[in-house]
Amino acid sequence: MSNRVINILVPVISILLGLLVGAIVMLFSGYDPVNGYIALWNGIFGDSYAIGETIRQISPYILAGLAVAFAFRTGLFNIGVEGQLMVGWFAAVYVGAAFELPMIIHLPITLLAAALAGALWGLVPGILKATLRVHEVIVTIMMNYVALHVVNALIKTVSNGSYKTEKIQPTASLRSDFLSNLTDYSTLHYGIFVALAMVIVMWFILEKTKTGFELKSVGFNENASQYAGMNVKKNIVLSMVISGAFAGLAGAMEGLGTFGSMTSLGGFTGIGFDGIAVALLGANTPLGVIFGASLFGSLKYGANNMPNAANIPLEIVSIVVALIIFFVASGYIIRVGLQRLKKKKEAK
Structure with a gap:
């Protein structure tokens, strides 16, 4: 069994185990798991409208996942994505409503305003x-509550x-008549392309730039990075600012795409908060976040059809839904089991 086969088997087995245990829960609760999962499937892929709404749901999850994953990769735990998202949402709709400009100028400015608001909150x-040296977990949690009340006041x-x-x-x-008509008048908008573009941006920053190397280095070992001549304080601040910018854009997806207001x-x-789970499911990698957000967004939207x-x-x-996500997040245990099985076969 090659490593490539193991990489494919781990998520497949994880999802199947989650579905199996979920079926047992439904069965013991007196409900038909077959009908339940058919309803879940139809809620995600049943028709073009469901597919459009599912993709629309995935867009903010990708950006929230990127925000958490970026901080993780640089040694920080940003639990303030929720607050950064809310201030980004407000900034986007305020700039979107207050000014009358050509679309080629107006739309980029509103997206930039959302990113800047999220960055400021980070x-x-x-x-x-x-x-x-105040721990970022405590500050970001508190900042979520500040954001909630400040945004409501604004x-x-x-x-x-x-x-x-x-x-x-x-x-x-960000709304699109073309995408809406294509998906039977769903609320699918161009935000999915913004989210995917940000996946590439995160990958480029972390893997192809000197700044990305320094950010990861500081996250891995502050003392060694300082000894190597890196500005540790600047990189910590920069990491939270970039993470906040991704979160602010997640808010823009809701403000400029799904709702058009706040x-x-x-x-x-x-x-x-779901972005934390998305980042963990995606192993804090840009590509992994797409798959994590796709699973999370699909389950979140499709599950609405089950009742x-x-x-x-x-x-x-x-x-x-929680059981399916739990087993996918526990994929490491399944990977260890498969690798041990592989070693036993090689030994024989």
């Missing part, structure tokens, strides 16, 4: 980590006391 924990301010911002100008929108939030969106089509309660659906 700058604070970056500076505190670099200068005062929405109220710019909308004259309302709970919702104005709709963005058509010139700032409504006062009663709580967190959850996308930023309607198979009468399975949302609580059971959540357990089944």
Whole structure:
């Protein structure tokens, strides 16, 4: 059994185990797992509308996953993606609604505004980590709550006391009549191409630039990096800023693509926190994040069909989805098992 075969078998076995245990849970709860999984499949791939909505759901997950993965790769744990996403969302819709410009100028500026807002929200924990050694996990968690209340206050301010911002100008929108018509009038938009472009950007920064090498080096060993002449403090701040920019763009996907505005939030969106799972599923690599986001986004959207089509309660659906993700995330254990089996066969 070659390493290539093992690499293919690990995710396949992981997903099958997750589906199997999920089926057992449904069975013991008194529901038909076959109907449940047919409903899940149809919710993801049932028709062109479902496919369009699934891809649309994947877009912000890719960017949230990149934000977490980038910080991980540089030795930091950014749990503030949720807050950075929210401020990015607000910045995008504010700039998108407040100005009237040609699309070729307006759309890039709104995306840039989202990235800058997210970067600014990542700058604070970056500076505190670099200068005062305050742990980024604590600061980023607190910054999430600050972002939630600041954004809600800003929405109220710019909308004259309302709970919702104005709709963005058509010139700032990521929506596409072509993609919508192609997928039976789904809300699929051009955001998926922005997300995929950012995958390439992250790969290029980390693998092809001196800055990327320094960022990874500082994350791996600060003392050795400092001894080699690298500016450790600058790289810590830069890492959180870039991570925040990816998160801000994830917010832009919702603001400029899916909704076209922003409504006062009663709580967190959850996308930023799900980005942690996406990054872990993707082993913190740009390509892996695409697969992690695809799995996570597909399950999240497709699962909505299970209560309607198979009468399975949302609580059971959540357990089944969590089990599938759990087994995929536990792929390392399966990999170790397969490698030991390989060694036994070679020994014989």
